[in-house]
Amino acid sequence: MPAHDAAVTDVPPPALKAFGDRFRGRLFGPADAGYDDARTIWNGAIDRRPGLIARCADARDAVAAVRLALEHDLRVSVRGGGHGVAGLSLCDDGLVIDLSAMRGVRIDGELGEAYVEAGATLGELDRAAQSFGLAVPAGIVTHTGVAGLTLGGGIGWLTRKHGLTVDNLLEAEVVTANGELVRVSEHENPELLWGLRGGGGNFGVVTSFRFRAHPIGPIVVAGPILFPLERTAEVMDVYREWALDTPDALTTILNVRRAAAPWVPEPLQGLPVCIVIPCWCGPIEEGLAIVEPIRRLGPILDLCEPRPWLEHQQMFDGSVEPGWHYYWKSVELDALSPDAVDAIVQHTWSITSTRSYTIVFQLGGAMARVGDGDTGYGRRAAGYDVNVNSVWLPVERADASTHVGWVRSLFEDLEPMSRGVYVNFLGEEGRDRVRSAYGPETYDRLAGLKARFDPTNLFRSNQNIPPAV
Numbered sequence: 001m002p003a004h005d006a007a008v009t010d011v012p013p014p015a016l017k018a019f020g021d022r023f024r025g026r027l028f029g030p031a032d033a034g035y036d037d038a039r040t041i042w043n044g045a046i047d048r049r050p051g052l053i054a055r056c057a058d059a060r061d062a063v064a065a066v067r068l069a070l071e072h073d074l075r076v077s078v079r080g081g082g083h084g085v086a087g088l089s090l091c092d093d094g095l096v097i098d099l100s101a102m103r104g105v106r107i108d109g110e111l112g113e114a115y116v117e118a119g120a121t122l123g124e125l126d127r128a129a130q131s132f133g134l135a136v137p138a139g140i141v142t143h144t145g146v147a148g149l150t151l152g153g154g155i156g157w158l159t160r161k162h163g164l165t166v167d168n169l170l171e172a173e174v175v176t177a178n179g180e181l182v183r184v185s186e187h188e189n190p191e192l193l194w195g196l197r198g199g200g201g202n203f204g205v206v207t208s209f210r211f212r213a214h215p216i217g218p219i220v221v222a223g224p225i226l227f228p229l230e231r232t233a234e235v236m237d238v239y240r241e242w243a244l245d246t247p248d249a250l251t252t253i254l255n256v257r258r259a260a261a262p263w264v265p266e267p268l269q270g271l272p273v274c275i276v277i278p279c280w281c282g283p284i285e286e287g288l289a290i291v292e293p294i295r296r297l298g299p300i301l302d303l304c305e306p307r308p309w310l311e312h313q314q315m316f317d318g319s320v321e322p323g324w325h326y327y328w329k330s331v332e333l334d335a336l337s338p339d340a341v342d343a344i345v346q347h348t349w350s351i352t353s354t355r356s357y358t359i360v361f362q363l364g365g366a367m368a369r370v371g372d373g374d375t376g377y378g379r380r381a382a383g384y385d386v387n388v389n390s391v392w393l394p395v396e397r398a399d400a401s402t403h404v405g406w407v408r409s410l411f412e413d414l415e416p417m418s419r420g421v422y423v424n425f426l427g428e429e430g431r432d433r434v435r436s437a438y439g440p441e442t443y444d445r446l447a448g449l450k451a452r453f454d455p456t457n458l459f460r461s462n463q464n465i466p467p468a469v
């Protein structure tokens with residue numbers, strides 16, 4: 001049997017009892033009330049049955065859980081916000097080290113820093129930081145977990161102005177694969193900080209983070225501008241030049257789909273659309289002028305206006321509800337070529353669910369000014385991350401293969417134009433895809449770090465980087 005692959009049922013009952021007596025959080029075994037809730041994650045298509053879910057109350061609990069796994073050679077997974085699409089935060093029969101009850105967030109307004117426990121969601125961090133007029137660059141859906149998003153990179157509305165989430169990560173507390181709690185910063189274990197800045201959950205259980213936060217808002221110029229799908233190529237001809245030219249304070253995201261959201265008026269619901277979503281974090285008048293070239297194209301709906309940063313952050317939460325079923329694949333593109341746009345548009349005409357979509361994140365700016373080898377994150381020069389996401393309801397379970405097929409066929413068209421992928425947008429896609437998320441040099445350095453900090457690959461229910469031999 002490979003190392004760390006035993007089931008919780010293999011642990012002698014007295015050892016489990018002793019662990020339970022020491023553990024301060026909650027434990028959920030298959031026979032316990034609350035077990036099914038505890039094994040429920042964002043992607044309702046995932047149905048894994050862990051042997052034990054150890055929902056930690058604090059870092060000491062996380063240490064105890066890692067030590068239990070080491071003593072009994074257990075299969076392990078680590079859960080933050082539970083939003084990994086592949087469900088790798090859960091493992092069948094093994095031990096889930098669940099941080100989701102550790103959600104404290106503390107802001108130091110004077111220093112401009114945020115201290116965040118590993119179970120917090122982006123929304124919890126956003127709200128706490130905004131009460132000081134601050135924000136930590138993170139993702140675009142507030143129910144996503146800070147932990148997994150950070151460890152893979154973290155792209156969102158502030159990427160171009162203030163960099164990736166990992167570019168703002170100053171310090172972390174980590175339970176390493178030998179069961180020790182260590183502090184990681186530029187001064188203590190700096191190579192581990194390098195690895196945490198993109199290397200995912202490979203190096204240990206992070207129990208807390210310290211981030212740099214930046215003044216943002218409270219008002220930004222942001223919101224969706226909708227065009228009929230058939231106008232996408234024409235809109236993209238303008239968008240392409242405009243997006244390249246605009247200051248870092250502007251980040252845009254494109255969403256190509258059938259219109260479906262509470263903010264879409266009834267007559268437009270279901271219409272195939274290309275949505276340009278600018279978010280400008282600078283002086284309001286300047287932002288209104290900046291988005292003018294897109295407005296002048298004559299959209300069918302224009303909701304881009306001055307609005308609170310917190311409101312904008314939550315605007316797309318309802319399009320990706322927890323519990324729906326999801327499957328996605330992703331590519332990084334250097335440029336948004338007419339061929340790539342055409343592939344996206346053609347597939348959108350034959351989209352198999354009104355909830356499915358293709359989302360395109362604009363990158364560059366501050367993120368691209370960090371050197372490629374400076375952090376464990378992959379390719380800094382990528383221009384766009386494209387995520388093709390099929391979404392269906394649990395009652396449509398029987399149609400899953402149709403929705404999955406739609407994603408795969410668009411992915412097959414886009415992949416030849418791509419040189420990589422963002423690790424946090426990977427499903428369970430195998431070692432080559434993980435390698436392509438980092439590029440060979442960063443991957444090899446991460447594998448070397450893994451050999452030092454987790455030589456037996458205890459933490460492998462993730463986008464795994466096996467230890468270098």
Ligand SMILES: Cc1cc2nc3c(=O)[nH]c(=O)nc-3n(C[C@H](O)[C@H](O)[C@H](O)COP(=O)(O)OP(=O)(O)OC[C@H]3O[C@@H](n4cnc5c(N)ncnc54)[C@H](O)[C@@H]3O)c2cc1C
Binds near residue numbers: 079141
């Ligand atoms: C609706 C939605 C919107 C998203 N939007 C964005 C976005 O705007 N920008 C972006 O960059 N990404 C985005 N993502 C992708 C997101 O970054 C990843 O899904 C990320 O893994 C989610 O982290 P989590 O903690 O919620 O998930 P989990 O499933 O809990 O964790 C994912 C993996 O991270 C590791 N991990 C989690 N917590 C810890 C920890 N405390 N210590 C060590 N390892 C840990 C584990 O390997 C785990 O398998 C989005 C995902 C979803 C589902």
